[in-house]
Structures are given as structure tokens and as C-alpha cells.
Amino acid sequence: MAIIDLGNVLRIFGGGSPSPDEHNQLVKEVLLMTLARATSSDSNTNPVEVETVRRVLKEVTGDDVSESDVRVAAASEIFESAPLEKYLGSVSRTLTASDRATIARSLATVIRSDTEVTETEVEYFNRMAGALGATAAELAGLVS
Numbered sequence: 170m171a172i173i174d175l176g177n178v179l180r181i182f183g184g185g186s187p188s189p190d191e192h193n194q195l196v197k198e199v200l201l202m203t204l205a206r207a208t209s210s211d212s213n214t215n216p217v218e219v220e221t222v223r224r225v226l227k228e229v230t231g232d233d234v235s236e237s238d239v240r241v242a243a244a245s246e247i248f249e250s251a252p253l254e255k256y257l258g259s260v261s262r263t264l265t266a267s268d269r270a271t272i273a274r275s276l277a278t279v280i281r282s283d284t285e286v287t288e289t290e291v292e293y294f295n296r297m298a299g300a301l302g303a304t305a306a307e308l309a310g311l312v313s
Contacts, residue, residue, distance in 0.1 A: 205242035210293035221282035257300035
């Protein structure tokens, strides 16, 4: 899966509008960025979390992502120029309610995967949900 360059996110962050194909790629990139960063949101990066990211991405997008792709996305230099929340806030206007719900549910799956949910992970989830502009109905899974 060639989504590691995060090019669509950067283009949207710069003010562009995606075509339908670019929108699909954007959702994949946002999903990878958000889930990968969850693996390092606390001080304990559990290999189970990385594998869960890979599994969830396969289930949601149909694409295979390597362990190294997940680790690279988690440590990507994109986060040095602006926080992930800023990127998500910028691209959230191009995401559908269904996209936001999928990303939020996927993030919750990754956070729960190592059986211990830390306060840091809860804070990360809340920040990402807020940056995405996810509504309570979307977070509750009421939006299809």
C-alpha cells in the first residue's frame, strides 16, 4: 500500500479539494496516520497495537500495510511541522460522517487492543475525535 507519503493530507492541508479517488486515498491516509500515532500515544508501544492497525486497515480499506509502514507513519516528520490535530482539523471538512465514524471506531479498536486503556490513550482519542469534528452520534456508531 503506497499511502505512507501522506501526499493527499498535505495537499488538503494546503487548501486543495480532492477528487473522488483522492478522497478515498485521503481517508486511507488519515486512517493510517491516526491509528499509527495511537500506537505511540503512550509510552508503551505494544506490538499487538501495531498488528491491530494492520488488521484494521486491511478490513477497512482492503489494503495491506507493513509493520514498518505503521511505525514510519507513527514517527513521520509530518508531525514536526504541525500537530496531527491541525492536519485532521484541516482535512475533516472533506470527510463524510461515515468516514469520521469509521476512523473513530477504528481508533477505539486499536486503543483497546492491548487490553489496557491508559489515560494518555483516552486523551489521544478525545483530541483526535475533536480534531475530526466527530459528533456524539458518529462516535456512538449511530451514523452508518
